[in-house]
Amino acid sequence: MLSVGLAVILSIVIYFVWLKRIYRQYRQCVAQNGTGYIVSLIQKASIAKDPDGICSHGKHREDGLPWPHADGQDQVSKNLRVLFVTAHPDDECMFFAPAIIHFVKLNVSVYLLCLSAGNYYNQGEIRKKELLKSCGVLGIPAAHLTVIDCRYLSCAGKLPEGCCALALETVNIFRKYVSIFELPISWFIASDFIxxxxxxxxxQAKRAMCCHDSQMLWFRQVYLLFSRYMFINTFRLISEERQR
Structure with missing residues (x-):
């Protein structure tokens, strides 16, 4: 029994070291590429019927080389704008915190559009204030936050030139609730952005969620501990056909 226990502990330690190594590789990719792969997504979306796939995870191009730094990288970051669209207050930290923190660290201008005030239990004004506090923790300026309460939205129209749309990937319930331990699956399965x-x-993400005092029920406490969305976001580029 002792040998089995030691084997289990050793396996957990080795797995955790592997996770840390993947994360370091990810950080190296971010340091190398900066906003280069973000620009590449926009370019891909702007080219009609582009037969080539985007780089896996934004890590490298189809030929295996890293995306080159754009001239004036800091200026490129400042000129880039990212809009997150959520359904309810607290979605920004429950589902998008990794990506928001990622873009804020790259000095990209981050905006948030929330499509409801969460007023189902007449808590709309409370939840707006909580959302504002949460955005402050995540690094989104108050001026970049917009909350609308509209039940009917039109899907007609096209994205402006120079824009691309990404959809957060939905994973199965097993992958969703194994926390950071899901990382190798997301890392090795190709996605357009991670x-x-x-x-x-x-x-930081947890502090942002805790700003939503009215929503901190027991099952959300469990969510904070076990949801992989608190650590990992993977996205797919939305094609023109899907936009229509």
Whole structure:
């Protein structure tokens, strides 16, 4: 029994070291590429009927080389704008915290559009204030937050030139509730964009969620501990056909 227990502990330690190594590789990719792969997504979306797939995870191109730094990288970051669209207050930290933190660290202008005030239990004004506090923790300026309460939205129209749309990937319930331990699956399965956070950034995401005092029920406490969305976001580029 002792040998079995030691084997289990050793396996957990080795797996955790592997997770840390993947995260370090991700950080190296971010440091190398900066906003280069973000620009590549926009370029891909702007080219009609582009037969080539986008780089896996934004890590490298189809030829295996890293995306080159754009000239004036800091200026490129400042000129980029990212809009997150959520359904309810608290979605920004329950589902998008890794990506929001990622873009804020790259000095990209981050905006949030929330499509409801969460007024189902007549808590709309309370939840708006909580959302504002949460955005402050995540690094989204108050001026970049918009909350609308509209039940009917039209899907007609096209994205402006120079824009692309990404959809957060939905994973099965097993992958969803194994926390950071799901990382190898998300890392090795190709996606158009990935964001990963570790212990310190997770603390930031958790503090943002705790700003939503009215929503901190027991099952959300469990969610904070076990949801992989608190650590990992993977996205798919939305094609013109899907936009229509």
């Amino acid at each position: 964001s990963i956070i570790w212990k310190r950034e997770y603390g």
